[in-house]
Amino acid sequence: xxxxxxxxxxxxxRFGDFTATNEISFxxxxxxxFGFLGANxxxxxxxxxxxxxxxxxxxxxxxxxxxxxxxxxxxxKQNIGYMSQKFSLYEDLTVKENIRFYAGIxxxxxxLIKEKTGPLLKQLNLLSEANMLVKSLPLGWKQKLAFSxxxxxxxxxxxxxxxxGGVDPITRREFWNLIFQAAERGITVFVTTHYMDEAxxxxxxxxxxxxxxxxxxxxxxxKQSFNALSMDEVFLQLARGAKRAGD
Amino acid sequence: xxxxxxxxxxxFRQVFRNPAILRSVLVMPFIQLLVFPFAANYEVKNVLxxxxxxxxxxYSKKFISKITSTGYFKLTDYSPSYNKAMEAIExxxxxxxxxxxxxxxxxxxxxxxxxxxxxxxxxxxxxxxLGGAYAVNIIRDFNQEIQxxxxxxxxxxxxxxxxxxSSNWYNPTMNYKDFMVPGILVTLLTMIGTFLSALNIVQxxxxxxxxxxxxxPIAKSTFILGKLIPFWIMGLVTLTxxxxxxxxxxxxxSIGNIGLIYLFAMVFLLxxxxxxxxxxxxAETQTQAxxxxxxxxxxxxxxxxxxxxxxxxxxxAKWITKINPVAYFIExxxxxxxxxxxFAAIKYHLLSVLGLAVVFNSWAIWNYRKRS
Numbered sequence: 001x002x003x004x005x006x007x008x009x010x011x012x013x014r015f016g017d018f019t020a021t022n023e024i025s026f027x028x029x030x031x032x033x034f035g036f037l038g039a040n041x042x043x044x045x046x047x048x049x050x051x052x053x054x055x056x057x058x059x060x061x062x063x064x065x066x067x068x069x070x071x072x073x074x075x076x077k078q079n080i081g082y083m084s085q086k087f088s089l090y091e092d093l094t095v096k097e098n099i100r101f102y103a104g105i106x107x108x109x110x111x112l113i114k115e116k117t118g119p120l121l122k123q124l125n126l127l128s129e130a131n132m133l134v135k136s137l138p139l140g141w142k143q144k145l146a147f148s149x150x151x152x153x154x155x156x157x158x159x160x161x162x163x164x165g166g167v168d169p170i171t172r173r174e175f176w177n178l179i180f181q182a183a184e185r186g187i188t189v190f191v192t193t194h195y196m197d198e199a200x201x202x203x204x205x206x207x208x209x210x211x212x213x214x215x216x217x218x219x220x221x222x223k224q225s226f227n228a229l230s231m232d233e234v235f236l237q238l239a240r241g242a243k244r245a246g247d
Numbered sequence: 248x249x250x251x252x253x254x255x256x257x258x259f260r261q262v263f264r265n266p267a268i269l270r271s272v273l274v275m276p277f278i279q280l281l282v283f284p285f286a287a288n289y290e291v292k293n294v295l296x297x298x299x300x301x302x303x304x305x306y307s308k309k310f311i312s313k314i315t316s317t318g319y320f321k322l323t324d325y326s327p328s329y330n331k332a333m334e335a336i337e338x339x340x341x342x343x344x345x346x347x348x349x350x351x352x353x354x355x356x357x358x359x360x361x362x363x364x365x366x367x368x369x370x371x372x373x374x375x376x377l378g379g380a381y382a383v384n385i386i387r388d389f390n391q392e393i394q395x396x397x398x399x400x401x402x403x404x405x406x407x408x409x410x411x412x413s414s415n416w417y418n419p420t421m422n423y424k425d426f427m428v429p430g431i432l433v434t435l436l437t438m439i440g441t442f443l444s445a446l447n448i449v450q451x452x453x454x455x456x457x458x459x460x461x462x463x464p465i466a467k468s469t470f471i472l473g474k475l476i477p478f479w480i481m482g483l484v485t486l487t488x489x490x491x492x493x494x495x496x497x498x499x500x501s502i503g504n505i506g507l508i509y510l511f512a513m514v515f516l517l518x519x520x521x522x523x524x525x526x527x528x529x530a531e532t533q534t535q536a537x538x539x540x541x542x543x544x545x546x547x548x549x550x551x552x553x554x555x556x557x558x559x560x561x562x563x564a565k566w567i568t569k570i571n572p573v574a575y576f577i578e579x580x581x582x583x584x585x586x587x588x589x590f591a592a593i594k595y596h597l598l599s600v601l602g603l604a605v606v607f608n609s610w611a612i613w614n615y616r617k618r619s
Contacts, residue, residue: 053462054462077463077464080462084459086454087454087455090261092261092265093257093261097257097260100253101256102459102463104252104253104256105254105465106463107250109249133264
């Protein structure tokens with residue numbers, strides 16, 4: 001259970017003379033829920049895009065699911081799921097059609113898709129909405145569906161970029177239940193968030209400030225070493241020193 | 248292969264759910280083909296005519312009644328002086344002035360020749376050109392009539408006149424619809440090929456779903472094929488509807504092989520889809536894509552030979568038409584439909600458009616990157 005699924009070693013991305021991510025190094029273990037925190041503009045999205053093979057790093061090295069982010073991006077893509085802060089389902093397709101399409105482009109067979117769709121719809125309580133267009137669903141439901149679609153093909157890692165933005169607390173709680181279930185199945189979860197209560201749910205948390213990782217540990221140990229009562233305080237202590245604002 | 252099928256299934260579902268796309272594929276050809284050929288009319292009628300008759304003789308009256316009876320001219324102004332007639336032109340009441348000088352009849356009878364002034368308002372070039380040409384023809388005709396009339400006088404020496412007759416091959420009645428309709432059909436395919444495909448891909452960029460595709464293991468070429476094939480099929484559907492409209496509404500029956508038209512259209516659509524794809528790789532928003540699309544479209548249309556003849560363009564413009572697939576297809580359409588040209592005659596066009604298709608598509612694929 002302890003083999004690392006993501007290994008980053010001094011991974012750096014520069015845009016001109018701006019260093020978006022500056023020599024970040026860490027390892028994420030299989031089945032771990034890894035919180036990737038940082039203020040807006042800290043370089044989180046840039047890092048995620050490098051891990052997903054969307055962005056070529058400037059220097060350093062990293063592997064995801066055992067594949068190199070420089071040379072084996074197509075292999076990485078076969079082994080990951082991804083859900084961005086931008087809404088990623090097709091609004092003019094139904095719930096069922098979205099599941100079918102995304103499963104299909106990940107190479108799942110028609111039979112397997114059919115087999116797995118029923119239980120998923122049941123789990124998400126979407127049985128009666130299966131043939132409704134996604135645009136008619138409330139935001140929270142869409143997000144849960146988007147997550148389920150991202151892990152439908154049982155990837156080794158799933159990257160979640162601010163998945164719960166704009167969602168009410170109850171739905172967020174339900175969303176995190178889905179994350180826990182995925183982690184139990186052995187899917188590594190790499191998640192960015194701005195909600196500090198969500199940070200508490202993570203096994204380990206890293207906090208990025210101005211492109212660098214300033215802290216990395218379990219939420220409990222972070223609170224101890226920063227002498228704070230909540231992750232909120234830890235975050236504020238670190239992020240206050242940030243020079244970059246907004247993104 | 249399996250991935251491609253899933254992509255196609257999704258694209259077709261989206262198309263059938265989008266009434267705007269369905270309408271532009273199915274209804275647009277009807278409307279454009281039923282309305283445009285009548286409006287985009289090369290025949291000039293209702294040229295507004297101003298006459299300044301200083302002579303008031305029987306010959307001048309005869310001439311006026313001749314020119315107004317042709318149906319091309321409408322006598323809207325009868326001015327006492329040239330300056331007054333100019334006022335009519337300035338206020339848009341007249342397009343053309345004919346001034347008959349005093350002593351027109353007397354000179355004609357005495358000296359066997361006379362003068363007439365023809366002034367044309369050339370603000371509207373087509374109208375001026377054709378109106379002027381009609382007027383000259385009528386005057387020449389009038390001239391001949393007088394000569395024939397005078398032949399009976401023994402003292403008169405008939406000047407031997409050379410008559411020029413022309414015959415219009417392949418379109419014997421010079422029916423402009425016969426060459427406009429096939430041309431308009433080509434512009435329709437151009438719109439579908441370029442616009443629909445470009446907007447479709449850029450829309451995925453705007454919504455953000457393209458990002459989801461980019462992190463998936465789907466190959467670049469598969470994704471692009473999944474985008475091209477639906478619009479390629481839609482283009483052929485539009486062509487079929489268009490050909491049916493021309494057949495049953497305009498009675499335009501292609502003299503040449505219809506299969507050849509389809510063969511050419513298939514290659515042509517490939518080239519245009521390449522252009523659409525290329526636009527989509529440059530544009531981030533649908534607004535940008537629309538603007539670039541219009542720009543390209545204007546060049547395709549104005550340098551396509553539908554409205555103006557390519558042969559009369561300057562050399563540099565002729566070179567641009569060489570990289571314009573629309574110019575090839577319009578020419579080929581007319582060759583096949585009106586002249587019945589066979590494969591050998593259009594081989595060069597087909598190869599050129601195939602070449603353009605390869606260039607546009609490779610450029611687009613090269614430009615479409617899954618990662619930056």
